[in-house]
Structure formats: C-alpha cells, structure tokens
Amino acid sequence: MARLHLPGPLSAGLLDLPRDIVRHVQALRLRVGDDLTLFDGRGGEWQGHLVSPPPAARVELLRHVAVERELPWAVTLAVGMPANERMDWLVEKATELGAAQVQPLMTVRSVLRLDGERAARRAAHWQAVAQAACEQCGRNRLPQIAMPTRLDTWLASLPPATLSGSGAAGRCMLAAPGEGQALPFAAWAAGLASSQNLLALSGPEGGLSADEIALAQRAGFVAVSLGPRVLRAETAPLALLAALAAQVPPH
Known part of the structure; x- marks a missing residue:
C-alpha cells in the first residue's frame, strides 16, 4: 500500500x-x-x-x-558531513533506523562546507530525503534535519541540562576510533528513561581532530568503541544508531 x-x-x-x-x-x-x-x-x-x-x-x-514506530529515545545524530551523495544516503538510513534529528556539522577535516543559501538548500534537500524515507519505512513522524553548522558552534549551543550527568553511562556518545570504551548496549539502554534525549557525535572523512575530540569530551561526551575496524564517515553514526535500535523489542 x-x-x-x-x-x-x-x-x-x-x-x-x-x-x-x-x-x-x-x-x-x-x-x-x-x-x-x-x-x-x-x-x-x-x-x-x-x-x-x-x-x-x-x-x-x-x-x-494511532500507531507509532519511533525509538523510545530521541536520538540526535551529529555528523561531520561526508562528501557527495553519501550524506543523502546517511540521512535516508538514519531516518529508517529511527533518528529524531540529524545535525550536519563542519569540522577541521570536513570536505563539504556550506553556509548561507547553499546550506539552506542542502538542508531542505535532506529534509525531502528524510520524508521519502519515512514514507518507505513506516515512520509517522519526520526527523528534523538541522541547518549545517560548525562543530564548536553546535557544542556551545547545547544547553547544560542536555550534557549534565552524561558520565560513563550517559546520554552523549562520541564515536572515536581507537579511543573509546566498549559500551554494553543492552545494559546501558535498559537504564535509560523513555523519551530521553541522546546525542551521538561522529566525524567526517579522516575523523575528528584530537582538539575536536578533546572539545567534545570537555562538553560531556563519552568516547565509545564501535569495534576494531575503521568505519567510513557515513557508516560509523549508523552503526551506533543501529546498536541502539537493536535494543528495542519488536511490537
């Protein structure tokens, strides 16, 4: 149908x-x-x-x-934008996996840089991609595709309440190859309250710089490991989101 x-x-x-x-x-x-x-x-x-x-x-x-197919948590994927059509693919799959928001970021190593009217056009395009993905996957609520912004600007905009108490079992995750701790997702997810806001931060091609990782950690983000392999910029945030989605029992 x-x-x-x-x-x-x-x-x-x-x-x-x-x-x-x-x-x-x-x-x-x-x-x-x-x-x-x-x-x-x-x-x-x-x-x-x-x-x-x-x-x-x-x-x-x-x-x-009155049917809903959302995750029990509002997950924001903050991603260093991969180049070309890979960002389209990331938005599509993030929508299918249940992200509530996608925040495109520009970082030190970002290839794609957007501002002004060009940024607005790309955000509108990605919102249309998310809408089409909702039509396909059965979601009845559209994720928000935020305007592209700089990583440091986005971190500074987060309210303290979002980051407070993040700690080892917290709500703010940073995909950092080689630096993160293994996260026991099943036990971790079981301790989260329903409708809790979660933030998942991931870098562009080449990853976040050491200074950017330190900046995110000072803001309250906890580095987590996604395994021993180096994942592409469009794969890492989706792997993190899929691990969360897998903890939700089928209805």
Missing part, C-alpha cells in the same frame, strides 16, 4: 491532493479505488482510498490509526 506524507493537519473526509503529491500518485500508477496511507507527522496515520484520478486527484480519508 502506498504511503504519502502531507503537511496536514489531516482529518476524515475528502481531500484534494496538492500538485507535488499528485505527481507522486501518477508515478505510482495508482487507480481509483486503490488504498492509501497518509500521515502528517503529528502522530499516527490515516487509511483511505483514491476516489478521483489525476490531474485533480482526490482521496477519502476513512479512519485514523
């Missing part, structure tokens, strides 16, 4: 689809009577069907299903 995101808010009844969604309906070759699932990002999803074809496509929304 096709899943489509609309800004909403949605309610039961007839709904004329906006032009960009109509193009999606055409690409999917949907016909009158075909079932649809729509969601507006406010929680749950709507079941309905197509009642008139493009170009003036209309759907009838029948019932709301």
Whole structure:
C-alpha cells in the first residue's frame, strides 16, 4: 500500500491532493479505488482510498490509526558531513533506523562546507530525503534535519541540562576510533528513561581532530568503541544508531 506524507493537519473526509503529491500518485500508477496511507507527522496515520484520478486527484480519508514506530529515545545524530551523495544516503538510513534529528556539522577535516543559501538548500534537500524515507519505512513522524553548522558552534549551543550527568553511562556518545570504551548496549539502554534525549557525535572523512575530540569530551561526551575496524564517515553514526535500535523489542 502506498504511503504519502502531507503537511496536514489531516482529518476524515475528502481531500484534494496538492500538485507535488499528485505527481507522486501518477508515478505510482495508482487507480481509483486503490488504498492509501497518509500521515502528517503529528502522530499516527490515516487509511483511505483514491476516489478521483489525476490531474485533480482526490482521496477519502476513512479512519485514523494511532500507531507509532519511533525509538523510545530521541536520538540526535551529529555528523561531520561526508562528501557527495553519501550524506543523502546517511540521512535516508538514519531516518529508517529511527533518528529524531540529524545535525550536519563542519569540522577541521570536513570536505563539504556550506553556509548561507547553499546550506539552506542542502538542508531542505535532506529534509525531502528524510520524508521519502519515512514514507518507505513506516515512520509517522519526520526527523528534523538541522541547518549545517560548525562543530564548536553546535557544542556551545547545547544547553547544560542536555550534557549534565552524561558520565560513563550517559546520554552523549562520541564515536572515536581507537579511543573509546566498549559500551554494553543492552545494559546501558535498559537504564535509560523513555523519551530521553541522546546525542551521538561522529566525524567526517579522516575523523575528528584530537582538539575536536578533546572539545567534545570537555562538553560531556563519552568516547565509545564501535569495534576494531575503521568505519567510513557515513557508516560509523549508523552503526551506533543501529546498536541502539537493536535494543528495542519488536511490537
């Protein structure tokens, strides 16, 4: 069944689809009577069907299903942006794995550097990538793709309450090859409160510099190990997120 995101808010009844969604309906070759699932990002999803074809496509929304497929924690992936289309891939997979937010970062070794209008365009593009991933994977809440910023600026912007009490069993993790401690994820996750905010920081190609690692640690981040291998910039944050997601029992 096709899943489509609309800004909403949605309610039961007839709904004329906006032009960009109509193009999606055409690409999917949907016909009158075909079932649809729509969601507006406010929680749950709507079941309905197509009642008139493009170009003036209309759907009838029948019932709301209060289903959620989110992680029990709000995980922010703060990542040194990998170059080219690898950031697109990272955003897509982070959405599938349940990240609540992706914070693109510029670091000393970053290849990709963005500011101003160019940064806004890329953030909007990555938000569209996340939306498409939600439509595919079944999530009903869109992750936020933040504006790209410098690592030091982002660390300085974090409120003290976010970092307090982070410690060895804390909420702020730093993927640092060769420097981190092994984290027993099952025991660690069991001690976290539901809806707790978690931060996972990872570097770009070449990793974070020694000064950047020290800066993050002074801010309260704990270095964790993802194994003996050196992971790519787009792999490391996803490995950390997957380890967390694996601790959530299936519904």
